[in-house]
Amino acid sequence: MSEKTKGQLLSEKLFYNSENAFKKLDAEEIAKADAYCEGYKKFLDSSKTEREAVISTEKMAREHGFVPYTFGMKVKAGDKLFYNNRGKSIFLFRIGSEPLTEGVRIAAAHIDSPRLDLKPRPLYEDSEQGFLKTHYYGGVKKYQWTAVPLALHGRVILASGDTVDIVIGEDENDPVLYINDLPPHLAQAQYQKTLSLAIEGESLNLLVGSRPYDDEEASEKIKLNILSILNEKYGITEADLISAELCAVPASKARDAGLDRSMIASYGHDDRVCAYPSVTAILDDASAGKHTVMVILADKEETGSDGNTGLKCSLLSDIIAELSNTFGVSENTVRANSKCLSADVNVAYDPNFPEVFEKRNTAFINHGVVLSKYTGARGKSGTSDASAEFLGYVRKLFDDNGVIWQIAELGKVDQGGGGTVAAYIAKRNIDVIDLGVPVISMHAPVEVIAKLDVYMTHKAVLALFAE
Ligand code: MN
Ligand code: MN
Numbered sequence: 001m002s003e004k005t006k007g008q009l010l011s012e013k014l015f016y017n018s019e020n021a022f023k024k025l026d027a028e029e030i031a032k033a034d035a036y037c038e039g040y041k042k043f044l045d046s047s048k049t050e051r052e053a054v055i056s057t058e059k060m061a062r063e064h065g066f067v068p069y070t071f072g073m074k075v076k077a078g079d080k081l082f083y084n085n086r087g088k089s090i091f092l093f094r095i096g097s098e099p100l101t102e103g104v105r106i107a108a109a110h111i112d113s114p115r116l117d118l119k120p121r122p123l124y125e126d127s128e129q130g131f132l133k134t135h136y137y138g139g140v141k142k143y144q145w146t147a148v149p150l151a152l153h154g155r156v157i158l159a160s161g162d163t164v165d166i167v168i169g170e171d172e173n174d175p176v177l178y179i180n181d182l183p184p185h186l187a188q189a190q191y192q193k194t195l196s197l198a199i200e201g202e203s204l205n206l207l208v209g210s211r212p213y214d215d216e217e218a219s220e221k222i223k224l225n226i227l228s229i230l231n232e233k234y235g236i237t238e239a240d241l242i243s244a245e246l247c248a249v250p251a252s253k254a255r256d257a258g259l260d261r262s263m264i265a266s267y268g269h270d271d272r273v274c275a276y277p278s279v280t281a282i283l284d285d286a287s288a289g290k291h292t293v294m295v296i297l298a299d300k301e302e303t304g305s306d307g308n309t310g311l312k313c314s315l316l317s318d319i320i321a322e323l324s325n326t327f328g329v330s331e332n333t334v335r336a337n338s339k340c341l342s343a344d345v346n347v348a349y350d351p352n353f354p355e356v357f358e359k360r361n362t363a364f365i366n367h368g369v370v371l372s373k374y375t376g377a378r379g380k381s382g383t384s385d386a387s388a389e390f391l392g393y394v395r396k397l398f399d400d401n402g403v404i405w406q407i408a409e410l411g412k413v414d415q416g417g418g419g420t421v422a423a424y425i426a427k428r429n430i431d432v433i434d435l436g437v438p439v440i441s442m443h444a445p446v447e448v449i450a451k452l453d454v455y456m457t458h459k460a461v462l463a464l465f466a467e
Helices: 006-014 027-046 050-063 188-192 221-234 269-283 315-327 331-336 388-400 422-426 451-466
Strands: 080-085 089-094 104-110 115-126 129-137 150-157 163-168 206-209 244-250 255-257 263-266 292-298 339-343 369-372 405-407 431-436 447-450
Touching: 027 050, 027 263, 027 269, 027 451, 050 080, 050 089, 050 150, 050 269, 050 292, 080 315, 089 269, 089 315, 104 269, 104 451, 115 206, 115 221, 129 221, 129 244, 206 221, 263 451, 269 292, 269 339, 269 431, 269 447, 269 451, 292 315, 292 451, 315 331, 339 388, 339 422, 339 451, 369 388, 369 451, 388 431, 388 451, 422 431, 431 451, 447 451
Parallel strands: 104 292, 104 339, 339 431, 369 405
Antiparallel strands: 080 089, 089 292, 115 129, 115 244, 129 206, 150 163, 150 244, 255 263, 263 447, 369 431
């Protein structure tokens, strides 16, 4: 091979390009990433709702010696704690050896995903078919949710005050739910509509039955039969569905995707694909050290982070204030010196839709964890916009720790845009930057990610915690 020319050497030194991680990693590390993702797939299947994700996470945390934290509790360096917020969001933290005033190292991901929530009075029958009415949660392309098998997950509080947890449609012997769509034979008028109107919100009704209750004199026999089945199995009456949080999610399991198995197809990568790597990072004893470290798994991100389980809630500040009180230090100082990775997914470049991307500033699958300096829309509106200094810190941290990373925006300027929890973290005077896994078909019932990117996200969070 001929020697490199001066110009070639200079461009190696001066140019920046993100690179495919397959080029950079040896076979051993690729195998490690594949093995890591086996655990991720199990997490996906057991954690389709925020409640289930909290249960899975608390279980993992307890297995690693984490214990429940209560406000006012005395803590010391080395303690491993978790705070379960109403069963829908969870905070894991380890107390470090250095003063808390050096700040907390935080990774914040969310565990709610787009889905179809049941309305408070969902059940009805029409023309001898039984249905459940839904109100979609988060940004869904409604037409994608028709004609696919769906499962029902959630919790019902009975009139007695008893709690019933429901999962129907995940076991292969379970029945599934379904949303009807028109056959192409009768879709001439539907074809003329725009995608956003072809299936409307009020037609996202879950088909749940067609067998009448066996009593000639009874009315609404299909509905009655469904309620009688629910009542027999769970003790539920129609009124109990009012004090309930039930939702329909795709009934499929996480599967390897691609003939080369390099990817995973699943419901709910957004944002379990950042939640799981954050949790495994804090469970890793490499996270035990100088800094106090924290993982936040938030709810309600997909509807704007409102509510007391979302990240606009004061709970993050409250926990930092409680810990600060314990050590007799200023919570304001603790927050001012804290650093956070807002771990949420980004959009992966899709060669089937090149028109919405600006290729130089777009994330590619297999190019590692994506950093985003800012998000927002229409002139960066609504973004936190990380400082050059903080980006410089994170970039060096990743380079020093063998984290393969890339930088990207979410699509072309003025093509759309999106937000994350970063703005609500920044609001508390904490340095924060967005980082996460590039996703193909984000918010679709089944999304696709690349395994190497999941593993690199785990390495990224671990680098922050172990620093
Ligand atoms: Mn997200
Ligand atoms: Mn999302």
